[in-house]
Amino acid sequence: MRDLMAVTARPEVISLAGGLPDTSTFPPNTFADVACRVAAEACAKALQYGPTEGMRETMACIADVMRSEGTHVDVDDMVITSGGQQGIDLVTKTLIDPGDVVVAEAPTYPGAVPTFSSYQADVVQVEMDADGMRMDLLEQTLDRLEADGRRPKFIYTVPTFQNPAGVTMSLERRRRLVDIAHERELLVLEDNPYSLLRYEGESVPSLYSLDGGVYVMYLGTFSKILSPGIRIGWVVAPPPVLEKINQGKQGADLCSSTLSQMMVQAYFEEVRWSDYVDSLRQLYRKRRDTMLDALAEFFPPQAEWTRPGGGLFIWATLPDFIDTTDLLARALRDNVAFVPGEQAYLDGRGRNAMRLNFSNQDEDSIREGIRRIGKVIQEQVALYGTLTGQEQPPPARGSQEALTDSGEGGQVVSFPERRRSAGGS
Amino acid sequence: MSRVAVLKGGKSLERQVSLRSGARVEDALARLGHEVISVDVGSDLVERIGEESPDVAFLALHGPGGEDGTVQELLEILGVPYTGSGVAACIRSMDKVLTKHLLLESGVPTPEFYAFNETAFQGLGAAGALPAMEERLDFPIVVKPASQGSALGVKFARTAADVPGALVAAFSYDTKVLLERYVRGRDLAVSVLEGAALPVVEAVPQEEHFYDFESRYEIGRTTFVCPAQLPERITARAQALAVATYDLLGCYGVARVDVMLEEETSELFVLEANVIPGMTETSLLPQAAEAAGVSFDAYVERMLELAFERAEGSKFAGI
Numbered sequence: 001m002r003d004l005m006a007v008t009a010r011p012e013v014i015s016l017a018g019g020l021p022d023t024s025t026f027p028p029n030t031f032a033d034v035a036c037r038v039a040a041e042a043c044a045k046a047l048q049y050g051p052t053e054g055m056r057e058t059m060a061c062i063a064d065v066m067r068s069e070g071t072h073v074d075v076d077d078m079v080i081t082s083g084g085q086q087g088i089d090l091v092t093k094t095l096i097d098p099g100d101v102v103v104a105e106a107p108t109y110p111g112a113v114p115t116f117s118s119y120q121a122d123v124v125q126v127e128m129d130a131d132g133m134r135m136d137l138l139e140q141t142l143d144r145l146e147a148d149g150r151r152p153k154f155i156y157t158v159p160t161f162q163n164p165a166g167v168t169m170s171l172e173r174r175r176r177l178v179d180i181a182h183e184r185e186l187l188v189l190e191d192n193p194y195s196l197l198r199y200e201g202e203s204v205p206s207l208y209s210l211d212g213g214v215y216v217m218y219l220g221t222f223s224k225i226l227s228p229g230i231r232i233g234w235v236v237a238p239p240p241v242l243e244k245i246n247q248g249k250q251g252a253d254l255c256s257s258t259l260s261q262m263m264v265q266a267y268f269e270e271v272r273w274s275d276y277v278d279s280l281r282q283l284y285r286k287r288r289d290t291m292l293d294a295l296a297e298f299f300p301p302q303a304e305w306t307r308p309g310g311g312l313f314i315w316a317t318l319p320d321f322i323d324t325t326d327l328l329a330r331a332l333r334d335n336v337a338f339v340p341g342e343q344a345y346l347d348g349r350g351r352n353a354m355r356l357n358f359s360n361q362d363e364d365s366i367r368e369g370i371r372r373i374g375k376v377i378q379e380q381v382a383l384y385g386t387l388t389g390q391e392q393p394p395p396a397r398g399s400q401e402a403l404t405d406s407g408e409g410g411q412v413v414s415f416p417e418r419r420r421s422a423g424g425s
Numbered sequence: 426m427s428r429v430a431v432l433k434g435g436k437s438l439e440r441q442v443s444l445r446s447g448a449r450v451e452d453a454l455a456r457l458g459h460e461v462i463s464v465d466v467g468s469d470l471v472e473r474i475g476e477e478s479p480d481v482a483f484l485a486l487h488g489p490g491g492e493d494g495t496v497q498e499l500l501e502i503l504g505v506p507y508t509g510s511g512v513a514a515c516i517r518s519m520d521k522v523l524t525k526h527l528l529l530e531s532g533v534p535t536p537e538f539y540a541f542n543e544t545a546f547q548g549l550g551a552a553g554a555l556p557a558m559e560e561r562l563d564f565p566i567v568v569k570p571a572s573q574g575s576a577l578g579v580k581f582a583r584t585a586a587d588v589p590g591a592l593v594a595a596f597s598y599d600t601k602v603l604l605e606r607y608v609r610g611r612d613l614a615v616s617v618l619e620g621a622a623l624p625v626v627e628a629v630p631q632e633e634h635f636y637d638f639e640s641r642y643e644i645g646r647t648t649f650v651c652p653a654q655l656p657e658r659i660t661a662r663a664q665a666l667a668v669a670t671y672d673l674l675g676c677y678g679v680a681r682v683d684v685m686l687e688e689e690t691s692e693l694f695v696l697e698a699n700v701i702p703g704m705t706e707t708s709l710l711p712q713a714a715e716a717a718g719v720s721f722d723a724y725v726e727r728m729l730e731l732a733f734e735r736a737e738g739s740k741f742a743g744i
Contacts, residue, residue, distance in 0.1 A: 006441045321590040323597075326578055329438055330597035380593050383543070387552045387589035 008328075008337035014369035017337040019111075019163060019312055020360040021224050025283060026276065034266045042262060050258040052250045054080025054234070058261040061268040062220065062234050068274060069195050071209040071218070077236050079245050082256045084193055084221035084233035088115050090252070091154070091189055091217060091235065094244040096121045101145060101152040105133050107315070107344030107353070109163045109191065112156060116346070123346045124152070130306070132159055132169025135176040142184060154187040154217070159207055161194040161311025164344045164355035168309060171204050178207060181215035187241070191219045194311035196277050199285035201309045208236065217241065222264060224312070225277045230260040284312070284359050287366055291358040294367045298374030300381050305356075312359040315341075317352060318377060321384050324354045327376060336372040426458050427729065430479035430505070432496060434465035437488035438598075439575050446704035447485035453725040454483070466491065474503050481732050482507040483725070484701055489572055492701045493519035506736035508728040510700040514675040518698040522571045522603055524674065525697075531673045533666055534694050536685070537562060540571065540603040543596055552589075559585055562606045568592055570599035581607070610688040613653060615667035616681045616702060616713040618724075619731070622664030623713035627653035651712045659686060663693055670698050678731045681710050 008017045038046050059075040066073050081087045088111075096102065098120035104112070106125030116123050124145070126138050138155075145152060157177070159169035169177070181188050190207040208218040213236065221233035235245055249255075267273060291314055295305055305316040318324065324340040331337065341353025354373075358366055431454065433447025434440050444465075451461045462477045464470070466486060474482070482505050486496060494515035500507045510518070517523055522540040529535060539558045545551035559566065568591035569579045578598035580591035588604075595602040612628040627650045653660070667682035674680070681702035685694045702710040704721075714724050 007436070007438055010436065321593060323590070323594050326594040326597035329577060332438070380597070383546065383596060384589055384593050386546050387555070387592055389552060 005339075007332055010335075013332065013335045013337050014361060014365050014372070015337045016356045016358070016361065016366070016369050016373075017339045018360060019357055021228060021280070021312070022283060022360055023227060023229070025279060026227065030267070030271055034263055034270055037266045037270065038259070038262045041266075046259045046262045048258060050255045050261065052079075052255050053246055054078070054256060055258070055261045055265070057265045058232070059234075061264050061273075064268065065196075065222075065225070065273070066218075066220065069192075069203065069206065071206045073208075073213070073218070073236050077213060077239070077242060079235050079237075079242060079249060080256050080261065081233045081235055081249065082253060083223060083228070083231045084191065084219050085111060085115070086249075086252070086256075087219040087221075087233050087235040088112050088156075088189075088191065090245045090248045091219075091237070091241075092116060092119045092121065093248045094241060095153040095187070101150050103138070103141065103152045103155040105157055105162065105165070107164050107341060107350050107355075108156065108346075109158055110339060110343040110355070111163075112191075113343065113346060116156075121153075125345060125347065125349075128162070128165055128167055130167055132162065132167055132173055133157060133177070135173050135180065138177070139180065142180070142186075152186060154189050155181070156189045156191065157207070158191045158193075160192055160204065161197065161308050161313075163194070163311070164313050164339065164341075165315040166306040166308030166311055166313045167315075168204060174204065174207055174210055178211045178216065181211065186215060188216045189219065190216050193219075193221045193224050196225050197281060197284060197312070198310035199281060199288060213238065225280070226264070226267065226273065230257070230263060232256060232260050232264055287358040287361070287363055288314070290363040290366045291356065291370060294370035295374075298371045300374070300378050302381060303377065312357055314356045314358065316354050316356060317341075318354070319381065319384070320352045322377065322380050323351050325351070327354075327373075327380065330380075331373055331376050334372045334376060336369045338373065426460065427480040428460045428462060428477070429454050429729065430462040430464050430474065430477060430482045431485055432464050432466050432470075432482055432491070432507075433485040435467070435486050435490050437486065437490050438573070438577055439487035442575070442703055442705060443485055443487045443491065446487070446708070449704055449706065449721070450483055450485050450725055453722045456722055457726055459729075466496065470496070471499060471503065474500075474505060479505060481505065481729055481736075483728065483732075484508050485704060487701055487703065488575065489519065492699070493572065506732040508732045509679060510677045511675070511735075514677060515700055517674045518676070518680065518700045519572050520601075521569070521697050522601060524670075525603070527673055528670065528695055531669065533669050533673070534692065535696070536567075536606040536608050536694050538603050538605040540601060542601045546592075555588060556585070558604055559588065562604060565607045566591075567605045567607050568595050569603055569605065570595045570597075571601035571603055573598045608685040608687050608694050611653075611686040613655075613663055613684040613686055613693075614681055614709045614713070615663050615684055616679065616710045617667050617671040617676070618679055618714065618717075618719070619727075620668060620671065622667050623710075623719075624652035624716040625655060625660055625663050626651040626709045626713050627655075628709075649707075649709065649712060651709075651716045655686070659691065659693070666693055666695055670695050674698055674700075676700055677735060678728055679710070 008015050058080055059078050063073050063075055092115055096119045099122055102116055102121045102123050104123050104125050106127050124141055126133050126141050161168055192206060208216045218236040302319045303316055305314050328340050339355040341350030344350050431447050431451050433443050451463060454461045462479055464473055482500055484507055494512040497512045497515055525535045525538055541551050564583060566582045568582055578595050580594050582588045582591045614626045616623040628647050629650055630647055663684050670682045671680045681699045683696040704711060711721050
């Protein structure tokens, strides 16, 4: 599988696979000004080690970002990390002993899968629908675990514009999740890289703000609103957990790049950081719309997909006889790539689903990429029809028109059941 | 000392393994005092070879494109000696269907199979023959693309309902696929070096999942035992079958032959041959060579010598 993903990096491939932001629109002059400023004003400091928990001035920038999404945070509750990914790693390292349970969404962020696996967490995944993780299923799962004498160490969620599914947890469910956390005294890890990339609708309060930082830990990052290359993220957590995270961080890399942190500070002083985010929002909104239009045009009627109100991803579900890992191998012959759904599960589910990224290709490439994937899917649907003797005539496209016309509440989500037929490769 | 172009990477789905094989070969060549030219195979291959004019090419490519005779043909045209099998043997071994027909003709046992291309299903109604095939092969049935080197696209159909999906998957990799009787038993690999069999390697799944075919190919879920703990008679027979396969495919230098030992009957069946076996730290060929007292460096050096020998021979043959 990893070998397959390596091939997606070929230059001729239209990759809808990675979760990469488009860094090509970042103004080079701003970058130059920021870099010059750091060099001229604080050369020695920028080249030196910094405090393990991060620089206070950078934390002030972070507090500013969180305030803009309606979340108030005390900088004393924060550790700056090398990207949000290190935050996931440090929290898992701090809380998980081999065999401990982590509850996550189904599907979950594919990048968290190897992290959870490397600490030998037992990941229990709870189904979602268009309003995010289903709280009834979560409670059933927690009851079942409790009956087995097992207590999850934390619940991992990407509540806003979820990676990979693109769905957003409703306010009602957010409140319920916070209540569950309080009732059962369970920690929740809210991973929130995308909430500022909203293309429509009203913003929803973060779990952290609803909870007030009692049971909810928060992960943030500059990767999607400034640059993934600077590798700056952060964790907000209750003091006892934070202290352990800090110790873990010291062992891992002493501190996150001082240079990067000072670039963030200079950037926040130099320009209005939210202007660039505004420009990204406009760019990505059009790309999302292009992808949704292309899906409606080129994917067969048997396919379904989510309609995200923000973020970077659309999750598409195909007929269950299609294995998207194999489909990727076929699609790569036509120089197009996506992330096979099974990478978002730890239990073999997701084999007929795929994650599609719309932030890192221009509109023409998105359209062409979806056209190519659609063609390959159509071929496989036709072949399956031939093999089973059930030719599948293309029905009217009405169902999908409804998808693109509906608001966020009208997202059609169909998360796959455990596959009953042949196994994977 | 020679100027050696190590051909690796390429567009194949086995690119990563190939890069690891290539890197290891390069290290060995450097230790042996050769000049190494590292070539990640792409559209500039002919140009690169022309510019660099190496004395010899060491092929560390896996899968279609590198193992199917294409690169070999190009190197023949460019007049650059290369390691391993020639064009014809590559074609015969890359196509599992062709391999199996040749095995059958020579009386080398291989699991019963049926092979089809997409045209057969789309234009000739081959789907109508699936029940008859399924009855003859009996479930479970292994469905695989004809020309994929790794386990990619290999599916395990437990019932008739699984077969169409498995075929769709296999057709993702190739226009030709085969349905093969599943031989339940032990997975053996016999590497053949210069026509002589090396010690047998057994791939042992860590947890025995009945019918869990895929897990056998997953790293970490399989351990390798070399030499395999087998009765002497079985070892000798496996090695003889491997050498017979190597000979009848016309391999040169090296090949790894995959063999199944059926639990119920103690019969051996040849599945396929790989003319450019993996050469990573965990690959089977280097383990087998090591067990036979051939170090990796010695293996690499010998492959170069053989490449030069064949080139010399073909010069005379051309007169």
